[in-house]
Amino acid sequence: MPADIAKAAGLLFFVVVVQLSVMANVDILGGHPNLVLVTLVSVSLLRGAVFGAVAGFCVGLLADTGVFGTLGFTALLLTLAGYWTGRYGETTGRDRAHAPLLSIAVITVLYQISALVLRYMLGEPAPARHIFAALAPTVLLNLILTVPIYALTRRLLRPREWVTREVRLLG
Protein backbone atom coordinates (compact mmCIF):
# COMPACT_ATOMS: atom_id res chain seq x y z
CA MET A 1 0.00 0.00 0.00
CA PRO A 2 2.70 2.63 0.80
CA ALA A 3 4.37 1.76 -2.52
CA ASP A 4 1.03 2.31 -4.28
CA ILE A 5 0.61 5.67 -2.58
CA ALA A 6 4.12 6.77 -3.54
CA LYS A 7 3.67 5.69 -7.16
CA ALA A 8 0.25 7.34 -7.47
CA ALA A 9 1.50 10.54 -5.79
CA GLY A 10 4.47 10.76 -8.15
CA LEU A 11 2.34 10.13 -11.21
CA LEU A 12 -0.36 12.60 -10.21
CA PHE A 13 2.16 15.33 -9.27
CA PHE A 14 3.83 14.96 -12.67
CA VAL A 15 0.46 15.06 -14.40
CA VAL A 16 -0.62 18.23 -12.52
CA VAL A 17 2.60 20.00 -13.56
CA VAL A 18 2.15 18.96 -17.20
CA GLN A 19 -1.52 19.94 -17.17
CA LEU A 20 -0.88 23.41 -15.71
CA SER A 21 2.14 24.32 -17.78
CA VAL A 22 1.49 22.56 -21.10
CA MET A 23 -1.95 20.99 -21.55
CA ALA A 24 -4.10 23.83 -20.17
CA ASN A 25 -3.28 25.91 -23.21
CA VAL A 26 -3.93 23.13 -25.74
CA ASP A 27 -7.01 23.79 -27.84
CA ILE A 28 -7.89 21.15 -30.43
CA LEU A 29 -11.17 21.66 -32.31
CA GLY A 30 -12.32 23.78 -29.38
CA GLY A 31 -11.74 21.01 -26.85
CA HIS A 32 -9.38 21.09 -23.87
CA PRO A 33 -7.93 17.71 -22.85
CA ASN A 34 -7.81 17.18 -19.08
CA LEU A 35 -4.85 14.96 -18.28
CA VAL A 36 -5.41 15.22 -14.52
CA LEU A 37 -8.98 13.98 -14.75
CA VAL A 38 -8.04 11.07 -17.01
CA THR A 39 -5.20 9.96 -14.72
CA LEU A 40 -7.30 10.32 -11.59
CA VAL A 41 -10.10 8.23 -13.09
CA SER A 42 -7.57 5.55 -14.08
CA VAL A 43 -6.07 5.49 -10.57
CA SER A 44 -9.50 5.40 -8.92
CA LEU A 45 -10.70 2.54 -11.13
CA LEU A 46 -7.68 0.49 -10.10
CA ARG A 47 -7.51 1.41 -6.43
CA GLY A 48 -11.09 2.07 -5.30
CA ALA A 49 -13.25 4.82 -3.87
CA VAL A 50 -11.30 5.91 -0.77
CA PHE A 51 -7.99 6.01 -2.63
CA GLY A 52 -9.67 7.88 -5.51
CA ALA A 53 -11.34 10.43 -3.24
CA VAL A 54 -8.15 11.19 -1.28
CA ALA A 55 -6.08 11.36 -4.49
CA GLY A 56 -8.68 13.64 -6.08
CA PHE A 57 -8.66 15.98 -3.09
CA CYS A 58 -4.85 16.26 -2.98
CA VAL A 59 -4.49 16.72 -6.73
CA GLY A 60 -7.29 19.31 -6.79
CA LEU A 61 -5.67 21.27 -3.99
CA LEU A 62 -2.34 21.24 -5.81
CA ALA A 63 -3.97 22.39 -9.04
CA ASP A 64 -5.81 25.18 -7.22
CA THR A 65 -2.62 26.52 -5.64
CA GLY A 66 -0.76 26.29 -8.95
CA VAL A 67 -3.10 28.72 -10.72
CA PHE A 68 -4.07 30.95 -7.74
CA GLY A 69 -7.60 29.60 -8.14
CA THR A 70 -10.31 29.39 -5.48
CA LEU A 71 -8.76 26.95 -3.01
CA GLY A 72 -10.92 23.83 -2.71
CA PHE A 73 -12.78 24.33 -5.99
CA THR A 74 -10.98 21.72 -8.08
CA ALA A 75 -10.41 19.64 -4.93
CA LEU A 76 -14.18 19.28 -4.42
CA LEU A 77 -14.85 18.27 -8.01
CA LEU A 78 -11.96 15.81 -8.20
CA THR A 79 -12.82 14.27 -4.79
CA LEU A 80 -16.29 13.44 -6.07
CA ALA A 81 -14.91 12.27 -9.43
CA GLY A 82 -12.39 9.98 -7.72
CA TYR A 83 -14.98 8.61 -5.30
CA TRP A 84 -17.61 7.89 -7.93
CA THR A 85 -15.13 6.24 -10.31
CA GLY A 86 -13.66 4.21 -7.46
CA ARG A 87 -17.10 2.91 -6.48
CA TYR A 88 -17.83 2.03 -10.10
CA GLY A 89 -14.50 0.19 -10.29
CA GLU A 90 -15.21 -1.69 -7.06
CA THR A 91 -18.68 -2.79 -8.14
CA THR A 92 -20.09 -2.77 -11.69
CA GLY A 93 -17.01 -1.80 -13.62
CA ARG A 94 -14.77 -4.56 -12.28
CA ASP A 95 -13.13 -6.63 -15.04
CA ARG A 96 -14.94 -4.75 -17.80
CA ALA A 97 -12.78 -3.62 -20.70
CA HIS A 98 -14.95 -0.59 -21.48
CA ALA A 99 -14.97 0.66 -17.86
CA PRO A 100 -12.18 3.29 -18.28
CA LEU A 101 -13.67 4.74 -21.47
CA LEU A 102 -17.19 4.81 -20.06
CA SER A 103 -16.00 6.38 -16.81
CA ILE A 104 -14.01 9.07 -18.61
CA ALA A 105 -16.90 9.99 -20.90
CA VAL A 106 -19.38 10.27 -18.02
CA ILE A 107 -16.98 11.94 -15.58
CA THR A 108 -15.82 14.52 -18.17
CA VAL A 109 -19.41 15.58 -18.87
CA LEU A 110 -20.31 15.68 -15.15
CA TYR A 111 -17.07 17.49 -14.26
CA GLN A 112 -17.60 20.23 -16.85
CA ILE A 113 -21.24 20.76 -15.90
CA SER A 114 -20.52 20.68 -12.15
CA ALA A 115 -17.67 23.18 -12.57
CA LEU A 116 -19.99 25.43 -14.55
CA VAL A 117 -22.72 25.28 -11.90
CA LEU A 118 -20.24 25.80 -9.07
CA ARG A 119 -18.70 28.81 -10.81
CA TYR A 120 -22.14 30.25 -11.40
CA MET A 121 -22.99 29.77 -7.71
CA LEU A 122 -19.76 31.51 -6.68
CA GLY A 123 -20.50 34.42 -9.00
CA GLU A 124 -17.47 33.74 -11.19
CA PRO A 125 -17.47 33.73 -15.01
CA ALA A 126 -19.45 30.73 -16.23
CA PRO A 127 -19.57 30.82 -20.04
CA ALA A 128 -22.17 28.06 -20.52
CA ARG A 129 -22.32 28.37 -24.30
CA HIS A 130 -18.58 28.00 -24.65
CA ILE A 131 -18.46 25.04 -22.27
CA PHE A 132 -21.29 23.17 -24.00
CA ALA A 133 -19.77 23.85 -27.42
CA ALA A 134 -16.44 22.43 -26.22
CA LEU A 135 -17.98 19.45 -24.41
CA ALA A 136 -18.01 16.96 -27.29
CA PRO A 137 -14.39 17.61 -28.45
CA THR A 138 -13.19 17.61 -24.83
CA VAL A 139 -14.82 14.21 -24.22
CA LEU A 140 -13.29 12.91 -27.44
CA LEU A 141 -9.80 14.16 -26.55
CA ASN A 142 -10.06 12.70 -23.04
CA LEU A 143 -11.16 9.36 -24.51
CA ILE A 144 -8.12 9.37 -26.81
CA LEU A 145 -5.88 10.10 -23.82
CA THR A 146 -7.53 7.36 -21.75
CA VAL A 147 -6.04 4.48 -23.75
CA PRO A 148 -2.34 5.22 -23.10
CA ILE A 149 -2.87 6.76 -19.67
CA TYR A 150 -4.92 3.82 -18.39
CA ALA A 151 -2.36 1.36 -19.78
CA LEU A 152 0.45 3.26 -18.05
CA THR A 153 -1.43 3.52 -14.77
CA ARG A 154 -2.35 -0.17 -14.92
CA ARG A 155 1.32 -1.00 -15.38
CA LEU A 156 2.26 1.19 -12.46
CA LEU A 157 -0.57 0.18 -10.14
CA ARG A 158 -1.35 -3.43 -10.96
CA PRO A 159 -4.96 -4.49 -10.28
CA ARG A 160 -5.28 -6.13 -6.86
CA GLU A 161 -6.95 -9.28 -8.30
CA TRP A 162 -3.72 -9.97 -10.25
CA VAL A 163 -1.63 -9.80 -7.12
CA THR A 164 -4.00 -12.11 -5.21
CA ARG A 165 -4.12 -14.55 -8.16
CA GLU A 166 -0.33 -14.65 -8.38
CA VAL A 167 -0.06 -15.30 -4.63
CA ARG A 168 -2.66 -18.06 -4.92
CA LEU A 169 -0.83 -19.68 -7.86
CA LEU A 170 2.51 -19.49 -6.10
CA GLY A 171 0.98 -20.74 -2.80
Added chain:
Amino acid sequence: MPRNRVSAVLGSSVPRPRPQPFPSRSRSTLRRRAVVGVLVLLSLVLITISFRAGSGGAVHRVEGAGATVLRPFEVAAERVARPFRDGYGYFASLVHVKRENSRLKQQVNDLRQKELLGQSALEQNRVLRSQLKFIDSPRFPVDYTPVNTRIISWASEFVQQVVIAAGSDSGIKQDTPIVTNYGLVGRVTDVTGSAAQVTLLTDENSAVPALDQTTSANGLVRHGQGQGSLVLDFVRKEANVKEGDVIVTAGTQSKQYPSLFPGGIPIGVVTHVGQSDTALYKQIQIDPYVDFSALDAVTALITNKRTPKGP
Protein backbone atom coordinates in the same frame (compact mmCIF):
# COMPACT_ATOMS: atom_id res chain seq x y z
CA MET B 1 -18.40 -32.76 6.77
CA PRO B 2 -20.05 -36.27 6.93
CA ARG B 3 -22.51 -37.06 4.15
CA ASN B 4 -25.40 -38.14 6.44
CA ARG B 5 -25.23 -34.87 8.35
CA VAL B 6 -25.74 -32.88 5.14
CA SER B 7 -28.80 -34.87 4.17
CA ALA B 8 -30.26 -34.46 7.63
CA VAL B 9 -29.94 -30.70 7.37
CA LEU B 10 -31.42 -30.61 3.85
CA GLY B 11 -34.38 -32.76 4.83
CA SER B 12 -35.38 -30.84 7.92
CA SER B 13 -37.35 -27.59 8.04
CA VAL B 14 -34.74 -25.59 9.90
CA PRO B 15 -35.48 -21.85 9.56
CA ARG B 16 -32.76 -19.97 7.67
CA PRO B 17 -30.85 -17.48 9.77
CA ARG B 18 -31.27 -13.81 8.86
CA PRO B 19 -28.39 -12.70 6.65
CA GLN B 20 -26.09 -10.43 8.61
CA PRO B 21 -23.75 -8.05 6.85
CA PHE B 22 -20.10 -8.88 7.21
CA PRO B 23 -18.78 -6.72 10.02
CA SER B 24 -15.66 -5.85 8.04
CA ARG B 25 -17.74 -4.87 5.02
CA SER B 26 -20.12 -2.61 6.91
CA ARG B 27 -17.16 -1.04 8.67
CA SER B 28 -15.51 -0.43 5.33
CA THR B 29 -18.68 1.22 3.95
CA LEU B 30 -18.84 3.50 6.97
CA ARG B 31 -15.15 4.36 6.66
CA ARG B 32 -15.52 5.07 2.94
CA ARG B 33 -18.48 7.39 3.49
CA ALA B 34 -16.77 9.12 6.38
CA VAL B 35 -13.63 9.77 4.31
CA VAL B 36 -15.50 11.23 1.35
CA GLY B 37 -17.77 13.24 3.66
CA VAL B 38 -14.80 14.78 5.47
CA LEU B 39 -13.04 15.60 2.19
CA VAL B 40 -16.14 17.24 0.68
CA LEU B 41 -16.68 19.24 3.87
CA LEU B 42 -13.04 20.29 3.90
CA SER B 43 -13.27 21.40 0.27
CA LEU B 44 -16.38 23.47 1.02
CA VAL B 45 -14.69 25.08 4.01
CA LEU B 46 -11.64 25.91 1.89
CA ILE B 47 -13.84 27.38 -0.86
CA THR B 48 -15.65 29.55 1.70
CA ILE B 49 -12.44 30.76 3.35
CA SER B 50 -10.71 31.35 0.01
CA PHE B 51 -13.73 33.17 -1.36
CA ARG B 52 -14.10 35.43 1.69
CA ALA B 53 -10.39 36.09 2.19
CA GLY B 54 -9.89 37.50 -1.32
CA SER B 55 -6.22 38.19 -2.04
CA GLY B 56 -4.92 38.24 1.51
CA GLY B 57 -4.73 36.16 4.67
CA ALA B 58 -3.55 32.67 5.55
CA VAL B 59 -5.15 30.98 2.54
CA HIS B 60 -3.28 33.30 0.24
CA ARG B 61 -0.02 32.43 2.00
CA VAL B 62 -0.77 28.71 1.53
CA GLU B 63 -1.47 29.34 -2.15
CA GLY B 64 1.77 31.29 -2.42
CA ALA B 65 3.72 28.44 -0.82
CA GLY B 66 2.08 25.90 -3.17
CA ALA B 67 2.85 28.06 -6.20
CA THR B 68 6.47 28.44 -5.07
CA VAL B 69 6.84 24.67 -4.75
CA LEU B 70 5.29 24.06 -8.17
CA ARG B 71 7.17 26.86 -9.94
CA PRO B 72 10.48 25.07 -10.75
CA PHE B 73 8.60 22.02 -12.04
CA GLU B 74 6.31 24.16 -14.18
CA VAL B 75 9.25 26.07 -15.62
CA ALA B 76 11.00 22.77 -16.43
CA ALA B 77 7.89 21.28 -18.05
CA GLU B 78 7.33 24.43 -20.06
CA ARG B 79 10.95 24.35 -21.30
CA VAL B 80 10.66 20.71 -22.33
CA ALA B 81 7.37 21.30 -24.15
CA ARG B 82 8.45 24.51 -25.88
CA PRO B 83 10.35 22.94 -28.82
CA PHE B 84 7.39 20.67 -29.56
CA ARG B 85 4.96 23.56 -29.39
CA ASP B 86 7.23 25.69 -31.59
CA GLY B 87 7.50 22.82 -34.07
CA TYR B 88 3.74 22.42 -34.21
CA GLY B 89 3.34 26.19 -34.60
CA TYR B 90 5.90 26.23 -37.43
CA PHE B 91 4.15 23.53 -39.47
CA ALA B 92 0.69 24.95 -38.74
CA SER B 93 1.77 28.39 -39.97
CA LEU B 94 3.08 26.96 -43.27
CA VAL B 95 -0.51 26.46 -44.42
CA HIS B 96 -1.15 30.21 -44.70
CA VAL B 97 2.40 31.39 -45.35
CA LYS B 98 2.05 32.52 -48.98
CA ARG B 99 -1.09 34.59 -48.49
CA GLU B 100 0.30 36.04 -45.28
CA ASN B 101 3.57 36.97 -46.99
CA SER B 102 1.89 39.13 -49.63
CA ARG B 103 -0.34 40.73 -46.98
CA LEU B 104 2.67 41.53 -44.79
CA LYS B 105 4.63 43.02 -47.71
CA GLN B 106 1.76 45.42 -48.35
CA GLN B 107 1.61 46.19 -44.64
CA VAL B 108 5.36 46.94 -44.52
CA ASN B 109 5.00 49.49 -47.30
CA ASP B 110 2.11 51.20 -45.52
CA LEU B 111 3.91 51.19 -42.19
CA ARG B 112 7.12 52.59 -43.69
CA GLN B 113 5.22 55.66 -44.83
CA LYS B 114 3.46 55.97 -41.48
CA GLU B 115 6.73 55.63 -39.60
CA LEU B 116 8.23 58.61 -41.41
CA LEU B 117 5.19 60.72 -40.52
CA GLY B 118 5.24 59.37 -36.95
CA GLN B 119 8.91 60.20 -36.42
CA SER B 120 8.45 63.84 -37.39
CA ALA B 121 5.28 64.09 -35.24
CA LEU B 122 7.13 62.58 -32.30
CA GLU B 123 9.96 65.04 -32.58
CA GLN B 124 7.52 67.93 -32.90
CA ASN B 125 5.65 66.65 -29.83
CA ARG B 126 8.87 66.45 -27.79
CA VAL B 127 9.84 70.00 -28.68
CA LEU B 128 6.38 71.37 -27.92
CA ARG B 129 6.23 69.55 -24.57
CA SER B 130 9.56 70.97 -23.48
CA GLN B 131 8.52 74.49 -24.57
CA LEU B 132 5.26 74.23 -22.61
CA LYS B 133 6.98 72.64 -19.57
CA PHE B 134 4.15 70.11 -19.70
CA ILE B 135 3.49 68.10 -16.47
CA ASP B 136 2.37 64.63 -17.47
CA SER B 137 1.32 61.35 -15.84
CA PRO B 138 3.54 58.25 -16.45
CA ARG B 139 3.77 57.69 -20.19
CA PHE B 140 4.14 54.40 -22.04
CA PRO B 141 6.82 53.23 -22.72
CA VAL B 142 9.33 55.89 -21.61
CA ASP B 143 8.33 56.08 -17.93
CA TYR B 144 8.12 52.33 -17.41
CA THR B 145 10.76 49.73 -16.61
CA PRO B 146 10.06 46.41 -18.33
CA VAL B 147 10.32 43.14 -16.41
CA ASN B 148 10.41 40.36 -18.97
CA THR B 149 9.11 37.05 -17.75
CA ARG B 150 7.62 33.76 -18.87
CA ILE B 151 4.18 32.23 -18.46
CA ILE B 152 4.46 29.13 -16.31
CA SER B 153 0.89 27.94 -16.02
CA TRP B 154 -2.57 28.45 -17.40
CA ALA B 155 -5.87 28.38 -15.56
CA SER B 156 -8.84 26.39 -16.82
CA GLU B 157 -10.89 27.26 -19.87
CA PHE B 158 -13.40 28.99 -17.60
CA VAL B 159 -11.13 31.86 -16.64
CA GLN B 160 -8.71 33.75 -18.83
CA GLN B 161 -5.85 33.84 -16.35
CA VAL B 162 -2.18 32.87 -16.47
CA VAL B 163 0.62 32.68 -13.92
CA ILE B 164 3.94 34.39 -14.66
CA ALA B 165 7.34 33.51 -13.23
CA ALA B 166 7.98 36.89 -11.60
CA GLY B 167 6.40 38.39 -8.51
CA SER B 168 6.78 41.11 -5.92
CA ASP B 169 10.51 40.32 -5.59
CA SER B 170 10.89 41.73 -9.13
CA GLY B 171 8.85 44.83 -8.33
CA ILE B 172 5.52 43.56 -9.64
CA LYS B 173 2.48 44.81 -7.75
CA GLN B 174 -1.27 44.33 -7.86
CA ASP B 175 -2.68 45.89 -11.10
CA THR B 176 0.71 46.07 -12.86
CA PRO B 177 -0.02 46.21 -16.63
CA ILE B 178 1.23 43.24 -18.67
CA VAL B 179 2.10 43.61 -22.36
CA THR B 180 3.91 41.86 -25.20
CA ASN B 181 5.64 43.33 -28.24
CA TYR B 182 2.28 43.25 -29.97
CA GLY B 183 0.11 44.96 -27.37
CA LEU B 184 -1.80 44.83 -24.13
CA VAL B 185 -2.23 41.43 -22.45
CA GLY B 186 -3.89 42.19 -19.10
CA ARG B 187 -3.08 43.13 -15.52
CA VAL B 188 -1.77 41.47 -12.38
CA THR B 189 -4.60 40.41 -10.08
CA ASP B 190 -2.68 38.45 -7.46
CA VAL B 191 0.98 38.40 -6.52
CA THR B 192 3.39 36.45 -4.35
CA GLY B 193 7.14 36.83 -3.97
CA SER B 194 8.06 34.64 -6.93
CA ALA B 195 4.94 34.50 -9.11
CA ALA B 196 1.94 36.57 -10.12
CA GLN B 197 -1.49 35.87 -11.52
CA VAL B 198 -2.41 37.81 -14.64
CA THR B 199 -6.02 38.28 -15.72
CA LEU B 200 -6.10 38.53 -19.49
CA LEU B 201 -7.94 41.17 -21.46
CA THR B 202 -10.25 38.43 -22.75
CA ASP B 203 -11.53 37.59 -19.26
CA GLU B 204 -15.13 38.46 -18.44
CA ASN B 205 -14.00 40.64 -15.55
CA SER B 206 -11.57 42.73 -17.62
CA ALA B 207 -12.43 46.18 -18.96
CA VAL B 208 -10.00 48.75 -20.32
CA PRO B 209 -10.73 52.39 -21.22
CA ALA B 210 -9.61 52.72 -24.82
CA LEU B 211 -9.78 55.08 -27.76
CA ASP B 212 -9.69 55.02 -31.51
CA GLN B 213 -6.25 56.38 -32.47
CA THR B 214 -7.62 58.02 -35.63
CA THR B 215 -10.80 59.67 -34.32
CA SER B 216 -10.13 59.69 -30.53
CA ALA B 217 -13.57 58.10 -29.98
CA ASN B 218 -13.69 56.76 -26.43
CA GLY B 219 -15.02 53.44 -25.25
CA LEU B 220 -14.41 50.43 -23.06
CA VAL B 221 -12.68 47.32 -24.41
CA ARG B 222 -14.25 44.14 -23.05
CA HIS B 223 -14.38 40.47 -23.98
CA GLY B 224 -16.41 39.60 -27.06
CA GLN B 225 -18.71 36.68 -27.89
CA GLY B 226 -16.09 34.28 -29.25
CA GLN B 227 -13.08 33.07 -27.33
CA GLY B 228 -10.21 35.56 -27.64
CA SER B 229 -12.36 38.23 -29.30
CA LEU B 230 -12.85 41.77 -28.02
CA VAL B 231 -15.41 44.54 -28.44
CA LEU B 232 -15.18 48.29 -28.00
CA ASP B 233 -18.28 49.16 -26.03
CA PHE B 234 -19.95 52.44 -25.04
CA VAL B 235 -18.88 54.32 -28.17
CA ARG B 236 -21.38 57.02 -29.05
CA LYS B 237 -23.27 56.67 -32.34
CA GLU B 238 -21.92 60.02 -33.58
CA ALA B 239 -18.32 58.76 -33.39
CA ASN B 240 -16.78 58.06 -36.77
CA VAL B 241 -15.05 54.74 -36.12
CA LYS B 242 -14.07 52.78 -39.25
CA GLU B 243 -12.82 49.30 -40.01
CA GLY B 244 -9.03 49.18 -39.84
CA ASP B 245 -8.77 51.87 -37.11
CA VAL B 246 -6.25 51.11 -34.39
CA ILE B 247 -7.51 50.93 -30.80
CA VAL B 248 -5.12 51.88 -27.98
CA THR B 249 -5.46 52.28 -24.22
CA ALA B 250 -6.86 55.67 -23.29
CA GLY B 251 -5.07 56.12 -19.97
CA THR B 252 -6.72 58.06 -17.19
CA GLN B 253 -9.40 60.37 -18.54
CA SER B 254 -11.61 60.82 -15.50
CA LYS B 255 -10.31 61.72 -12.06
CA GLN B 256 -13.20 59.74 -10.56
CA TYR B 257 -12.17 56.53 -12.34
CA PRO B 258 -8.39 56.50 -12.94
CA SER B 259 -7.29 53.87 -15.44
CA LEU B 260 -4.94 51.10 -14.35
CA PHE B 261 -3.25 51.19 -17.76
CA PRO B 262 -1.06 53.93 -19.20
CA GLY B 263 -2.31 55.48 -22.42
CA GLY B 264 -1.05 54.48 -25.86
CA ILE B 265 -0.65 50.73 -25.52
CA PRO B 266 -1.95 49.08 -28.72
CA ILE B 267 -4.90 46.71 -28.20
CA GLY B 268 -6.14 45.75 -31.65
CA VAL B 269 -7.67 46.77 -34.93
CA VAL B 270 -11.36 47.38 -35.68
CA THR B 271 -12.81 44.59 -37.84
CA HIS B 272 -16.50 45.44 -37.81
CA VAL B 273 -18.60 48.50 -36.98
CA GLY B 274 -22.34 48.21 -36.65
CA GLN B 275 -25.18 50.14 -35.16
CA SER B 276 -28.90 49.58 -34.73
CA ASP B 277 -31.78 51.99 -34.11
CA THR B 278 -32.55 50.53 -30.71
CA ALA B 279 -29.01 50.27 -29.31
CA LEU B 280 -27.58 53.27 -27.50
CA TYR B 281 -24.01 52.71 -28.68
CA LYS B 282 -22.11 51.41 -31.70
CA GLN B 283 -21.24 47.72 -31.88
CA ILE B 284 -17.54 47.56 -32.62
CA GLN B 285 -15.57 44.33 -32.90
CA ILE B 286 -11.80 44.32 -32.46
CA ASP B 287 -9.21 41.83 -33.60
CA PRO B 288 -6.60 41.91 -30.80
CA TYR B 289 -2.94 42.23 -31.77
CA VAL B 290 -2.00 39.72 -29.09
CA ASP B 291 -2.71 36.06 -29.80
CA PHE B 292 -4.01 35.10 -26.36
CA SER B 293 -3.91 31.38 -27.15
CA ALA B 294 -0.18 31.43 -27.93
CA LEU B 295 1.24 33.59 -25.15
CA ASP B 296 4.74 32.64 -24.14
CA ALA B 297 6.84 35.52 -22.77
CA VAL B 298 5.33 38.76 -21.49
CA THR B 299 6.52 42.07 -20.05
CA ALA B 300 5.36 43.63 -16.81
CA LEU B 301 5.42 47.44 -16.88
CA ILE B 302 6.75 48.89 -13.65
CA THR B 303 6.88 52.56 -12.94
CA ASN B 304 8.16 54.53 -10.00
CA LYS B 305 6.52 57.68 -11.23
CA ARG B 306 3.41 58.43 -9.20
CA THR B 307 0.11 58.14 -11.00
CA PRO B 308 -1.75 61.38 -10.33
CA LYS B 309 -4.98 61.01 -8.37
CA GLY B 310 -7.85 63.46 -8.29
CA PRO B 311 -8.29 65.59 -5.13
